[in-house]
Amino acid sequence: MNALVREPRSQSIEDYLKVTYQIQEQSQWVTTSALAERLGHAPSSITNMVQKLQKLGYLDYTPYYGFRLTDKGKRLALGMLRHHRLLELFLVKVLGYTWDRVHEEAERLEHVVSGEFVERIDRLLGHPRLDPHGDPIPTEEGRLQETTHPRLLECFAGESVMVRRVSDASGEFLRYAAELGLVPDARIEVVECAPFEGPIRIRVQGKDHYIGRDAARRIFVERKNAKSSKPKRPLP
Amino acid sequence: MNALVREPRSQSIEDYLKVTYQIQEQSQWVTTSALAERLGHAPSSITNMVQKLQKLGYLDYTPYYGFRLTDKGKRLALGMLRHHRLLELFLVKVLGYTWDRVHEEAERLEHVVSGEFVERIDRLLGHPRLDPHGDPIPTEEGRLQETTHPRLLECFAGESVMVRRVSDASGEFLRYAAELGLVPDARIEVVECAPFEGPIRIRVQGKDHYIGRDAARRIFVERKNAKSSKPKRPLP
DNA sequence: ACAAAAACTTAGTCGTTCCTAACTATAGGT
DNA sequence: ACCTATAGTTAGGAACGACTAAGTTTTTGT
Numbered sequence: 001m002n003a004l005v006r007e008p009r010s011q012s013i014e015d016y017l018k019v020t021y022q023i024q025e026q027s028q029w030v031t032t033s034a035l036a037e038r039l040g041h042a043p044s045s046i047t048n049m050v051q052k053l054q055k056l057g058y059l060d061y062t063p064y065y066g067f068r069l070t071d072k073g074k075r076l077a078l079g080m081l082r083h084h085r086l087l088e089l090f091l092v093k094v095l096g097y098t099w100d101r102v103h104e105e106a107e108r109l110e111h112v113v114s115g116e117f118v119e120r121i122d123r124l125l126g127h128p129r130l131d132p133h134g135d136p137i138p139t140e141e142g143r144l145q146e147t148t149h150p151r152l153l154e155c156f157a158g159e160s161v162m163v164r165r166v167s168d169a170s171g172e173f174l175r176y177a178a179e180l181g182l183v184p185d186a187r188i189e190v191v192e193c194a195p196f197e198g199p200i201r202i203r204v205q206g207k208d209h210y211i212g213r214d215a216a217r218r219i220f221v222e223r224k225n226a227k228s229s230k231p232k233r234p235l236p
Numbered sequence: 237m238n239a240l241v242r243e244p245r246s247q248s249i250e251d252y253l254k255v256t257y258q259i260q261e262q263s264q265w266v267t268t269s270a271l272a273e274r275l276g277h278a279p280s281s282i283t284n285m286v287q288k289l290q291k292l293g294y295l296d297y298t299p300y301y302g303f304r305l306t307d308k309g310k311r312l313a314l315g316m317l318r319h320h321r322l323l324e325l326f327l328v329k330v331l332g333y334t335w336d337r338v339h340e341e342a343e344r345l346e347h348v349v350s351g352e353f354v355e356r357i358d359r360l361l362g363h364p365r366l367d368p369h370g371d372p373i374p375t376e377e378g379r380l381q382e383t384t385h386p387r388l389l390e391c392f393a394g395e396s397v398m399v400r401r402v403s404d405a406s407g408e409f410l411r412y413a414a415e416l417g418l419v420p421d422a423r424i425e426v427v428e429c430a431p432f433e434g435p436i437r438i439r440v441q442g443k444d445h446y447i448g449r450d451a452a453r454r455i456f457v458e459r460k461n462a463k464s465s466k467p468k469r470p471l472p
Numbered sequence: 473a474c475a476a477a478a479a480c481t482t483a484g485t486c487g488t489t490c491c492t493a494a495c496t497a498t499a500g501g502t
Numbered sequence: 503a504c505c506t507a508t509a510g511t512t513a514g515g516a517a518c519g520a521c522t523a524a525g526t527t528t529t530t531g532t
Contacts, residue, residue, distance in 0.1 A: 012489065032510055045490055047511055064497055064510055094330070095356040105350055112344040120331040248519065268480055281520055283481055288519095300480060300527055474532095481526070488518085496511070502504095 007056065011111040014080050015039065016049055017058055020069055021077035029066035078138040083110035083118055085131035085138075088168075090121045092132045099132040099183075100174035133174070134165030134184040134220070150223070152200070153216035157192045160224045167218035180209050182219055243292065247347040250316050251275065252285055253294055256305055257313035265302035314374040319346040319354055321367035321374075324404075326357045328368045335368040335419075336410035369410070370401030370420040370456070386459070388426075388436070389452035395426045396460045403454035416445050418455055 019038045023030045032050070036043040054061040058073035069077060087106040091097040097105070119140065122128075129145060130136055136145040149164045163186040166177050177183065181204040191201040191208060199210045255274045259266045268286070272279040290297040294309035305313060323342040327333040333341070355376065358364075365381060366372055372381040385400045399422040402413050413419065417440040427437040427444060435446045 008488090010488075033508095041489090042491060043510065044492080044512080049489080051511095091353075095353070095360065097352075097356075101352075105353060108348040108350075109345070112348055114341055114344075116333075116337075117327075117331070117341060120333075124331065244518095246518075269478095277519095278521060279480065280482080280522080285519075287481095476529100476531085478529070479527080481524100483524080484522090486519105486521075488520105489516105490518105491516075492514090494511100494513080496509100498507105498509075500505100500507085 009076075012049065013053065013056075013058070014076070014111055016046075016053060017069065017073050017077040018080040018084070020059065020067070021074065021081065024068055029068055031066050075142050078142040078144060080110055081144070082138040082140070082142075083113060085135055086118055086121055086125070086128075087113070088131045088133070089125055089128055089137075093125060094121075098175075099168075099178065100171040102132065103168055103171065130184070132184075133168040134163070135168070147220070149220035151217050152188075152190075152202075152219040152221050153213055155190045155193075155221065155223075157190055159190045160187070161190065161221035162187050162224055163219060164222045165220040167220075169218070173215070173218060176215070177219070180211070181205050181207075187224070188221070245312075248285065249289065249292075249294070250312070250347055252282075252289060253305065253309050253313040254316040254320070256295065256303070257310065257317065260304055265304055267302050311378050314378040314380060316346055317380070318374040318376070318378075319349060321371055322354055322357055322361070322364075323349070324367045324369070325361055325364055325373070329361060330357075334411075335404075335414065336407040338368065339404055339407065366420070368420075369404040370399075371404070383456075385456035387453050388424075388438075388455040388457050389449055391426045391457065391459075393426055393428045396423070397426065397457035398423050398460060399455060400458045401456040403456075405454070409451070409454060412451070413455070416447070417441050417443075423460075424457070 016035070016039070020030050020035060023034050023038065027034075032043050032046045035050075036046045039046070050059065050061050050067055053059050053073070054067070057070060058076065059067045059069045061067040084106045087109050088099075088102040091102040091105055092099055122140075128137060134147075136147055138144040147165065152161070152163075155161055163182055163184055165184065166174065166182060168174060182188070186204060189203040191203050193200050197213060199212055200216050201208055201210050203209075252271070252275070256266050256271060259270050259274065263270075268279050268282045271286075272282045275282070286295065286297050286303055289295050289309070290303070293306060294312065295303045295305050297303040320342045323345050324335075324338040327338040327341055328335055358376075364373060370383075372383055374380040383401065388397070388399075391397055399418055399420055401420065402410065402418060404410060418424070422440060425439040427439050429436050433449060435448055436452050437444055437446050439445075
């Protein structure tokens with residue numbers, strides 16, 4: 001009938017929705033300050049934009065309480081995540097970036113590449129399911145393979161686990177993790193956990209390392225006893 | 237001293253300078269209306285931005301007369317052309333785009349890709365000198381191999397020439413040209429030129445085609461030295 | 473040479489998205 | 503319960519980059 005009213009959809013809007021989705025994955029309701037911190041904006045800017053996004057039907061908003069994406073908002077957010085993660089993998093596999101450098105580049109590219117571009121790199125990469133950090137890539141239809149791996153921090157001494165995902169929030173951490181061999185598919189043994197919130201000793205490829213709790217919180221693993229083979233994964 | 241004052245350099249500024257450069261290649265002085273038409277903006281918008289760009293040192297401007305890039309402006313414009321043309325070639329060679337679809341995608345990408353991205357695709361492509369339409373790619377240092385090939389329109393009946401460049405101003409024309417085999421490096425013979433501004437008959441890969449004068453104006457060729465020095469009927 | 477047409481500039485406005493400052497609602501501690 | 507600390511919202515404004523309308527300069531035609 002109409003479609004004459006074009007939906008505004010700026011880079012800002014895309015960022016707000018994408019980050020809202022990511023916050024929402026952990027806590028059902030998203031707060032103004034959480035989004036403000038993640039986007040690096042003043043809280044009042046968030047309130048303004050959230051009110052606008054509600055009018056556009058991208059999210060439900062209860063003043064002073066919080067907001068969450070509608071289906072429409074989720075669809076757009078998953079599209080952005082698909083762009084972002086495929087771009088990251090593309091940068092690593094095709095252009096030879098190291099995994100700690102891809103985030104910012106993808107962050108800028110994701111807003112301007114066309115659907116055609118994304119589908120072409122998807123094909124070129126063989127329809128991958130995970131990005132270089134182990135984050136799942138939403139399908140073109142907006143389906144996301146949820147992953148709920150425990151954190152390395154939650155493991156006990158003696159366990160043998162496999163790295164499945166590494167938080168990509170900090171390039172510096174990714175560089176550190178790669179140095180230690182803590183990349184997706186790496187096999188590690190938890191040798192001991194110091195008491196009183198102490199460091200964790202792990203063994204990777206025969207070498208022992210002590211890593212802090214913050215680091216162990218950023219690494220997600222799969223416990224080895226179950227499961228067999230998964231498709232091969234790219235190394236950064 | 238300074239470098240504390242960051243140079244503003246928006247997407248708009250980049251577009252203004254890039255297009256100014258392209259117009260400037262043909263006519264020393266660039267006019268408000270020429271730029272307005274190419275950018276699709278109102279003339280007053282051009283005046284405003286040009287005044288700003290002068291203050292920033294990107295161009296010299298004489299009110300009511302015209303403007304031209306400074307060295308600083310040229311450097312930036314050549315950087316944008318380098319981005320644009322490498323991206324176009326990349327889209328064709330690596331992602332399999334057809335040459336009539338690359339312009340818009342490159343137009344958006346050129347503003348967000350990092351220098352690292354561009355240098356990586358440059359290496360991947362083997363430091364190419366020409367984009368898919370035959371336009372020269374500026375070097376990283378901002379040097380541009382000038383090309384001054386004559387237009388097919390300026391050729392005479394009987395000449396045997398090689399296509400060197402095809403205007404990329406219209407995707408539709410590129411599609412038409414590709415259908416006829418009129419792509420860079422194609423060898424063509426000018427069979428006859430109808431009088432009274434009539435069409436031109438050419439032979440490409442053994443097949444004859446009649447093409448209009450507008451088309452012949454968009455194709456740039458190199459004369460094969462086999463022939464003639466005797467101008468017959470110059471096509472004006 | 474001079475009036476009309478064309479080209480260009482100025483002035484003022486609008487939408488977008490950010491900000492700061494000031495105000496309001498909710499939550500926690502005693 | 504109450505009162506303050508924290509979180510959230512409203513109001514107002516700035517930078518950008520586009521626009522329209524109106525005024526100015528240059529060019530053109532007779």
